Amino acid sequence: MSQIKIVILTTLFFSLLCNAQNYDFGKVSKEELIEQSYPLDSSAVAAYLYKYRKSYYVYSQNSGLSLVTEIHERIKVYDKAGFDHATKIINLSKGIGSAEVVSKIKGYTYSLVNGEIVETKLEKDGIFKSEFSKGMNQVKLTMPKVKEGSVLEYRYKIISPYYSSIDEFRFQEAIPIKRLKASMAIFDYFRFNQRQKGFLPLNPKTDRVMNNQVGTYDIVTSYNLVNVPALIDESFVSHIDNYRSGVDFEIVSVQFPGEMSENFAKSWEDVVATIYKNTSFGNELEKKNFFEDDLDNKLKGIADKKQRLKEVLTFVKDKIKWNKNLGVTAEEGVKKAYKSGAGNSGDINLFLVSCLKHAGFDAYPIILSTRDHGVQLFPTLKGFNYVIAGVKDGESYSFLDATEKYSMVNVLPMRDLNWFGRAINKDGTAVMVDLLPAKMSKEITMLNLVLDDDLSFEGSVKQRYSDYYAMLLRDKYNAETEVEYIQELEDKYSGIEISNFEIKEVTQPNKIINQAYEIYLDESIDDAGDKLYFSPLLHLSQDESPFKSEIREFPVDFGYPWEDSFIVNITLPENYTIATLPENKMISLPNKLGFFNFQISTLDNTLQISSKISFKKALISNDHYAQLKEFYRQIVEKHSEKVVLQRI
Numbered sequence: 001m002s003q004i005k006i007v008i009l010t011t012l013f014f015s016l017l018c019n020a021q022n023y024d025f026g027k028v029s030k031e032e033l034i035e036q037s038y039p040l041d042s043s044a045v046a047a048y049l050y051k052y053r054k055s056y057y058v059y060s061q062n063s064g065l066s067l068v069t070e071i072h073e074r075i076k077v078y079d080k081a082g083f084d085h086a087t088k089i090i091n092l093s094k095g096i097g098s099a100e101v102v103s104k105i106k107g108y109t110y111s112l113v114n115g116e117i118v119e120t121k122l123e124k125d126g127i128f129k130s131e132f133s134k135g136m137n138q139v140k141l142t143m144p145k146v147k148e149g150s151v152l153e154y155r156y157k158i159i160s161p162y163y164s165s166i167d168e169f170r171f172q173e174a175i176p177i178k179r180l181k182a183s184m185a186i187f188d189y190f191r192f193n194q195r196q197k198g199f200l201p202l203n204p205k206t207d208r209v210m211n212n213q214v215g216t217y218d219i220v221t222s223y224n225l226v227n228v229p230a231l232i233d234e235s236f237v238s239h240i241d242n243y244r245s246g247v248d249f250e251i252v253s254v255q256f257p258g259e260m261s262e263n264f265a266k267s268w269e270d271v272v273a274t275i276y277k278n279t280s281f282g283n284e285l286e287k288k289n290f291f292e293d294d295l296d297n298k299l300k301g302i303a304d305k306k307q308r309l310k311e312v313l314t315f316v317k318d319k320i321k322w323n324k325n326l327g328v329t330a331e332e333g334v335k336k337a338y339k340s341g342a343g344n345s346g347d348i349n350l351f352l353v354s355c356l357k358h359a360g361f362d363a364y365p366i367i368l369s370t371r372d373h374g375v376q377l378f379p380t381l382k383g384f385n386y387v388i389a390g391v392k393d394g395e396s397y398s399f400l401d402a403t404e405k406y407s408m409v410n411v412l413p414m415r416d417l418n419w420f421g422r423a424i425n426k427d428g429t430a431v432m433v434d435l436l437p438a439k440m441s442k443e444i445t446m447l448n449l450v451l452d453d454d455l456s457f458e459g460s461v462k463q464r465y466s467d468y469y470a471m472l473l474r475d476k477y478n479a480e481t482e483v484e485y486i487q488e489l490e491d492k493y494s495g496i497e498i499s500n501f502e503i504k505e506v507t508q509p510n511k512i513i514n515q516a517y518e519i520y521l522d523e524s525i526d527d528a529g530d531k532l533y534f535s536p537l538l539h540l541s542q543d544e545s546p547f548k549s550e551i552r553e554f555p556v557d558f559g560y561p562w563e564d565s566f567i568v569n570i571t572l573p574e575n576y577t578i579a580t581l582p583e584n585k586m587i588s589l590p591n592k593l594g595f596f597n598f599q600i601s602t603l604d605n606t607l608q609i610s611s612k613i614s615f616k617k618a619l620i621s622n623d624h625y626a627q628l629k630e631f632y633r634q635i636v637e638k639h640s641e642k643v644v645l646q647r648i
Contacts, residue, residue: 023050023179025072028110028151030117036149037078040227041176046082048177049151050074056185057163059214065163072155075175079148085175086152088141091132093162100160102139107154109143120145122154164264165382166249169223172198177228184249185218187211191252194221195378198245199553200228223247235546238371238418238557250380268379272422272430275367275384280329282428284350285365288358290335291319295355309391309398309409310510312359316352316402328367328384345386345403352389352402366390366399366433368421375419388416390423390433397423397433406474408509410437411467417559417618436618437560441467445540447568449521456522457538457570465513468560473513477506486517493539496521532645536582536600536609540566541639545632552625563614570607575648578602582641587634589627593617596631598638607643 022029038044052072059065075085086109092100107122122143132138143152169182186192188208196202204221211218233240255261266274276282298315302308320337325344330337334351337343343351349365356363367384369376376383390397404413417437422430442464449459465473477485486498497520505511526533535541547556572578585598599610613635620628 021049021179023052023072023074025106025153025155026108028074028108028117028119028153030112032076032151033110033112033117033149035076035078038076038176041230044082044176044230045079046075046077046085046175048073048173048175049076049179051173051177051180051182053169053182054185055166055183056218057187057214063161067160067163067166069158069160069167070155071158073153075152077146077148077150077152082175083146086143086146088143088154090139090141090156090158092137092139092158093160093165094135094137095162098161099137100158100162103157103159105139105141105154105156107141107143107152109145110151110153111145111147112149164251164254166192166251169247169249170244171200171202171223171225171247172228172231172245174230174233176230178226180223180225180228183220183222185209185211185220186249187214188217188219189256190254192249193252193378195248195250196246197248198243200225200245202245202247204247232549234549234552234554236556236558237554238559239374241372242374243554248378250378266379266381268422268432269429271379271381271383272367272424273428274381275328276424276428278329280331280333280346281350281365281387284330284334284346285354287333287335287354291338291351291355292358294319295358299359306409308359309356309361309400312355312361313352313400313402313407313409314509316348316355317405320348320351320402322348322403326370326385328387345401348402349387349389349400352400356389356391356400362392364390364392364397364423364425366397366421366423366435367430368416368435369418370415371418372415373418384422386416388412388421390421392423399435404471404475406471406478406509408467408471410439411471411509414468414472414559419619437468439467440561440563440614440616441465441469442563442565443469444565445567447519447538447540447566447570449519449538449569450571451525451573453573454522455525455527455532456520457524458520459518461515461517461519463513463515465515469562470511470513471509474506474509477503495523496539526642530647531579532576532647533642535640536570536607536643537566537568537611537639540568540611542613542632542635543640545629545636547625547629547632552622555622556620556625556628558615558618558620560618561614561616563612566609566611568607568609570609572605572607572645574605576645577648578607578643579646580642580644582638582643585634585638587631589620589631590624593620593624594628594631596635596638600643611639 032049038047055069058068090102105127109120111118126142126144128140130138141154202223204223207220209218209220231244251264253261253263295315298311299308302311320343321341323342323344325331327344327346330346330350331344332347334347337347353363353365366388368386369383370386373385389400398409399412400409401407401412401416407413417435420432421435423433424430444464446462449457451457486501490496490498499518501517504514506513524534524538581600588595594615597612601608
């Protein structure tokens, strides 16, 4: 029987078992507890045996209209690594005078003890309530007495006064799901857009059902899925939630009997205009007469535009420190933040726009969604959670963000690099701008080594880092001690010992970082008596590909274009001659998206190696994944080839 037929029959049989299973709360079977691994993915440390969600509306004279969501989940833990799934976090939105509440929490942990099912109830001491932020409360469920093989089951109900805001229906998690059922019942008075995301075929079913409580019909959309694979985070994914299968419900309009229709439909123009008219956004850009003298003194005598741009950015960084809160609008107000010296991202970067305008630049606020907030493909007010500054010169923009100490002009914090943003004009209109960097960030490493008679390498290392490489290195180096930093370098390149370490410009944005040290490297040579074998790039070799999966549904997102260059000179001992060298190699990806060049030669008794890997685009479509995987396979293969020395 072919492998494909086996997979199909296994999946079909597994689906029949799912249909026969009893998913009523508390009806956990001995078969579920005995199961030692997930049948369709033996690597899974846990799995949802059942994932259920039902959302619907209720109306009462006292509280009015509410959105109710019922949750019931059953999770099997196969391995200790799956114990994280014994904690469930429930986020509850809140506002002024209103908040979501959770009720009817009930949970059990089931385990097999001497062949018998033992259940342990989730008690009040396993339920923790806290204020997570100004706009969110949090309830955390910690399931009791969890061990390998346990089944966890809980259910609860969320009641929300925010009837026009429906949380995303999530149909994919970090662990597989055997059976998923979900439904959304919407009054016939409402109109919602339903936007599917991810790559799973959902095949929803829609029914029109009479709701006798309110005397109208419910439009019920239901989903019934089996054998949902885990959503695995891969290398170079901006944020995995962008690709999670699910459905967003966004309100379009509502018309209650006897009332005028209220329209919520949003175009990009509507979204931008609404944000601009917010008093904590547009009004903040007009506030003046509190910073101008200070800024003028900072810029006095500086005529060069590029230098003035850098000085304005430094001025704002020095005046207002980021309180770590994100926001597309000001939290404190720019004037108050200026006086107190602290504010959220909206306070800081709206103030930055005002400063840039005062300094003579054609500056605009640019709203965006951060990487962990998702790529916004459809117009929605919930889509934007951040603002930066943009300076227009002709048809191009320079981007600035003053929240981070080591950011630079056109070198933004990594959270900002999420495909595109929208630059807002003073009249409230906007244009879409590409946020992905175009300039390559470069790391250049030069090694001058001597191969000693004891078969160890000694020598010097010099390294240069620019742009994003430099910003990220500054963040890392200045967040720890130098001893810790050096230790991490030695751990990264196991087998090297570092001495005489020196680093320059590590606190100065806008400059290239220069790093130098001496190294001692042993255990890098295979000694076969009269022959020696070693990789020409030694500890710098690309010995593993970051792309291992056979197929990939997500684009590869490096964040920024980059180039790694390694130049290695090795002085060989006089009692050895070169027997074999790897061949030179040059390969490139389609459309010159990526480039690899490996060159090796000899001069007298010195081995000279050059290796360069570069990508001119930050984002590579998954259409090119097969070529990218092969590209890296050849790099690893080339870097693993050996230089062979023959004893004379």
